[in-house]
Amino acid sequence: MKNKRWQGLMVLGMIGALLIFLLAREAGDAPARLSYPEFWQLAEHGKIESVTLGSGDTWQVQFTDGTRAATPNPRATDGKERLLALGIDVREQGEPMPALLLAALALGGALLLLRGGGRGAAGLQKYAAVHADERVPDVTLSDVAISADTMQSMRDLASFLKHPESFIRLGARRPRGVMLYGPPGTGKTLLARALAGEAKTAFFALSGSDFVQVYVGVGASRVRELFRRARKAGGGVIFIDEIDAIGKSRDNGNDERDQTLNALLTEMSGFSGQDGIIVLAATNRLDTLDAALLREGRFDRRIEVGLPDYGERLKILQVHARNKPLAETVKLQDLARRTTLFSGAQLETLLNEAAIRAARREGMQIEPEDMEAAFCAVTVGEERPGKLSEREKRTVAWHEAGHALLTHVMQPEAQLARVTIIPSSRGAAGYSMSVQPDRQLRTRKELMAMISVALGGRAAEEMLLGQDDVTTGAANDLKRAREIASAMAREWAMGKTGDPAADEKDILREAMETARQCLQRYESALQGLAQALLTRETLLEEELRPLLAGIAPEDAAPEA
Ligand code: ADP
Numbered sequence: 001m002k003n004k005r006w007q008g009l010m011v012l013g014m015i016g017a018l019l020i021f022l023l024a025r026e027a028g029d030a031p032a033r034l035s036y037p038e039f040w041q042l043a044e045h046g047k048i049e050s051v052t053l054g055s056g057d058t059w060q061v062q063f064t065d066g067t068r069a070a071t072p073n074p075r076a077t078d079g080k081e082r083l084l085a086l087g088i089d090v091r092e093q094g095e096p097m098p099a100l101l102l103a104a105l106a107l108g109g110a111l112l113l114l115r116g117g118g119r120g121a122a123g124l125q126k127y128a129a130v131h132a133d134e135r136v137p138d139v140t141l142s143d144v145a146i147s148a149d150t151m152q153s154m155r156d157l158a159s160f161l162k163h164p165e166s167f168i169r170l171g172a173r174r175p176r177g178v179m180l181y182g183p184p185g186t187g188k189t190l191l192a193r194a195l196a197g198e199a200k201t202a203f204f205a206l207s208g209s210d211f212v213q214v215y216v217g218v219g220a221s222r223v224r225e226l227f228r229r230a231r232k233a234g235g236g237v238i239f240i241d242e243i244d245a246i247g248k249s250r251d252n253g254n255d256e257r258d259q260t261l262n263a264l265l266t267e268m269s270g271f272s273g274q275d276g277i278i279v280l281a282a283t284n285r286l287d288t289l290d291a292a293l294l295r296e297g298r299f300d301r302r303i304e305v306g307l308p309d310y311g312e313r314l315k316i317l318q319v320h321a322r323n324k325p326l327a328e329t330v331k332l333q334d335l336a337r338r339t340t341l342f343s344g345a346q347l348e349t350l351l352n353e354a355a356i357r358a359a360r361r362e363g364m365q366i367e368p369e370d371m372e373a374a375f376c377a378v379t380v381g382e383e384r385p386g387k388l389s390e391r392e393k394r395t396v397a398w399h400e401a402g403h404a405l406l407t408h409v410m411q412p413e414a415q416l417a418r419v420t421i422i423p424s425s426r427g428a429a430g431y432s433m434s435v436q437p438d439r440q441l442r443t444r445k446e447l448m449a450m451i452s453v454a455l456g457g458r459a460a461e462e463m464l465l466g467q468d469d470v471t472t473g474a475a476n477d478l479k480r481a482r483e484i485a486s487a488m489a490r491e492w493a494m495g496k497t498g499d500p501a502a503d504e505k506d507i508l509r510e511a512m513e514t515a516r517q518c519l520q521r522y523e524s525a526l527q528g529l530a531q532a533l534l535t536r537e538t539l540l541e542e543e544l545r546p547l548l549a550g551i552a553p554e555d556a557a558p559e560a
C-alpha cells in the first residue's frame with residue numbers, strides 16, 4: 001500500500017517537476033531529442049545525413065542541414081540495415097573497453113594459465129577492488145533532515161549497533177537488511193553514512209553499478225570480501241547503493257548478476273546479531289527488485305525516503321546553511337516554500353551555488369541576489385545572452401508568452417515567477433517558470449490544464465508563424481504533454497473509451513484545442529506579453545502582473 005502510494009507520488013512528482021520550471025525551449029547547442037518514430041519519419045523523408053550508433057542510451061543523429069539531435073537507442077539489431085537501405089551514412093561508435101576490465105581480463109587469463117585453469121575467478125579476488133571507507137564517517141544523524149519516523153528507525157538501528165547485547169537480551173528481532181527507497185538525491189547514502197557515524201562504527205560501501213559488465217565471479221567475490229572486512233573490523237554498516245543493478249528480478253538469466261545476488265543473500269543469511277553488522281541498500285525503484293531480496297531475514301525492513309515536504313526542506317536548508325554566512329534578508333522559509341519537489345541534493349547545490357556567487361563578487365555574506373541567481377542557475381542553467389537571431393527571438397517570445405498566458409488562465413493556483421527569452425547554458429532558448437502548489441492528488445481538470453500549458457508554446461507559434469514554420473523548440477513540451485496524457489490514459493483511467501492509445505490521442509487533441517482557443521480569446525494580451533518580452537527579455541512576477549491584469553484566471557477551460 002505504502003509502496004503504491006509512493007509510486008503514485010513519484011509520477012505526480014515528476015509531472016509536477018516538469019511544470020515547475022521547465023517549460024524550456026530546446027536551442028542550438030543542446031541536441032534536441034527526437035522520439036524514435038519521429039526519427040524514422042525524418043529518415044524516410046531524406047532529412048537525415050548520418051547516424052552514429054553506439055552502446056549508449058542514444059543514437060546521435062545529424063540532419064542534412066547540419067543540425068544534430070539524439071534519439072533513443074532501441075538496442076534492436078535491424079536498425080542499421082534499414083538505415084543503410086535508406087542511403088544514410090551509418091557510423092559505429094567504438095566503445096573502448098574500460099582499461100580496468102581489460103587489465104582484469106589479462107590478469108585473469110594469465111592466472112588461469114599459471115594455475116592450469118584451476119580456479120579462474122577466485123584468482124581474481126585479489127584484484128577485485130572494494131571501495132571501503134573503513135574509517136568512522138564524520139557525519140551523524142543530526143546532519144540529516146528527514147521525516148520523524150525515518151529518523152526514529154535510524155536511531156533504533158544506531159542503538160542496535162552500539163549495544164547489540166541489550167537488543168538480543170530483550171528478545172528483539174535483530175535488524176539485518178534495511179532497504180532505503182526513494183528518488184535520487186534524497187539522502188539515502190547520507191543516511192547510511194550518518195548511521196555509521198552515529199554508532200561510531202566503520203562504513204563499507206559498494207555500488208551495484210560497479211558489478212555491471214564485470215567478469216563473471218568478480219561481483220560475488222567482491223561481496224564476500226566486503227563482508228569479510230566488515231567482520232574483521234568488528235562490525236559496521238555495509239551500504240550497497242543502486243542495488244537494482246544486481247537485484248533486478250530474474251526474468252532473463254544473467255550469470256554475473258545472479259552470482260553476485262546469491263553471494264549477497266548467502267552472506268546475509270550467514271551473519272548473526274553478534275557480528276554487529278547492518279546492511280543497508282538503496283534503490284530508486286522497489287518494484288523491480290527480486291522478491292528473494294525482500295524476504296524475511298534479508299532486506300525485510302523498508303524505509304521510504306521521499307522528496308522532502310516544506311518542513312523538511314526548511315530543515316535541510318538550515319543544516320546546509322550552518323557553515324554559511326547568510327544575510328539577515330535571506331529568508332530560508334521563502335526558499336523552502338519555493339522549492340517544491342526539490343531533493344535534498346538540489347537544496348544543497350542551491351546553497352552552494354549561492355555561496356560561490358557571493359564569493360565571486362567578494363561579498364561578506366550571501367545576499368538575496370546571490371540566492372536568486374543561484375535559484376535560476378540550478379533550475380534552468382546560467383544565462384547565456386545574445387545567441388538568438390532577431391527572428392528566433394520573436395518566435396521564442398511568442399512561444400513563452402503562450403506558456404505564460406495559459407499558466408495564468410488555466411492554473412489559478414500556480415504562481416508565475418519568471419518568463420524569459422534569454423537562452424540558458426542548459427540549452428533552453430527561453431523558459432517560463434511557475435511555482436505549483438504542493439499536491440498529493442491531482443484532478444483530471446488540473447492535468448488537462450498542465451497539458452494545455454505545455455502545449456501553449458507550440459500553439460502560440462502556430463498563431464504567429466503558421467503551421468509550416470513552427471519550430472523544434474517545442475520538443476520538450478510535446479514530450480511532457482505526451483507523458484502526462486499517457487499516464488492519464490494508462491494509469492489513472494482518465495480516458496473516455498478505455499483504449500489507451502485512442503484515449504491518449506483524444507486527451508492531447510482536447511488539450512491542444514483548449515490551448516488554441518484560450519490564446520485566440522486573449523490574443524491582445526498574448527501580443528502584449530510577447531512584445532514586453534522582446535523589449536525587456538525577462539519578466540518577473542511584478543512585471544507580469546500588469547500585463548495580465550485584465551484577465552481573471554479561469555477555473556474552467558473555455559468551453560468548446
Ligand atoms: P541519494 O543517496 O538518495 O541519491 P545522497 O545521500 O547522495 O542521496 O544525497 C546527496 C547530498 O544531498 C548529501 O550528501 C547531502 O549533502 C544532500 N542531502 C540530500 N538529502 C538530504 C537530507 N535529507 N538532509 C540533509 N542533506 C541532504
Ligand code: ZN
Nearest residue numbers: 023024457477
Ligand atoms: Zn515551451
